[in-house]
Amino acid sequence: MAQRQIAPLKLTPLHASLGAEVAAVDLGQPIDEPTRQALSRALADHLALVFRGQSLTPAQYLAAASVFGPPMEQHYSQHNMPDFPLIGLIWHRNGQQPAEQWHTDHTNRERPPAATILYGVEIPSAGGGTSVANMRAAYAALGEDERRRLDSLTTFNSLEGGRTDTRPEDLDKYGAPIQHPMVRTHPVHGSRAVYFHVTKATHIDGLTPEASRAYMADLLARMIRPEIVYQHAWRKGDVLVIDDRATMHRAHGDYDRSQSRVLWRIIVEGDRPKLV
Secondary structure, three states, rough: OOOEEOOOOEEEEOOOOOOOEOOOOOOOOOHHHHHHOOOOOOHHHHOEEEEEEOOOOOHHHHHOOOOOOOOOOOOOOHHHOOOOEEEEEEOOOOOOOOOOOOOOOOOOOOOEEEEEEEEEEEEEOOOOOOOEEEEHHHHHHHHHHHHHHHOOOOOEEOOOOOOOOOHHHHHHEEEEEEEEEEEEOOOOOOOEOOOOOOEEEEEOOOOOHHHHHHHHHHHHHHOOOOEEEEEEEEOOEEEEEEEEOEEEEEEEEOOOOOOOOOEEEEEEEOOOOOOO
């Protein structure tokens, strides 16, 4: 099949701080190299990209996701799609609870995701949105002394304890502690952003687990304000790409559980977080 040459991207901003809708890109078709590069740069600049009206098979979805990096294994394998283990199913009827705390995905990995990609397959009639916060703007808004302190801190990250449904093989593969900086430099954009996962971080180096959790919770309460948050209201066929290197996101559980909310999730491998 011939690749379509696509002109410079048509982007419509979705929020003053982050987010852009991408027009005239069919993710079900092969994407040429100039468009791949333009999409990677757009993600680094806008931190969340929305593609409307997509109709994708699992294989097409995996191919489209690879524009942003190589798809990587997800560590709650009990939720993977049968026959397509690199696609996770977000669906409350398989026992999952909405991830309503602010977080960035899979910080317990050596090379955590560059991006989380979500595809809206079944959408409830109201509620069930996904919010994305610009942690680049959050970092910039902190006072100089606090930025300097954060620049010096690192977290140790592991799979959350206390989950009864985690498979032993996932704990074996992904449970070892991984150390990451609390501020990371974006490899494409070159900017700094606050970076941590409040429940995957066992502790901040030099602090007790209790003091670590209290500090991270306080940071989130102070940093995440409406002016840096884009709330995505799902439509069937939406693809939302979230830059995990400079954002946090959360799900909203405010929907009728008698209705289906099914998202397909792919995460793509990024670089090892570092502060430059």
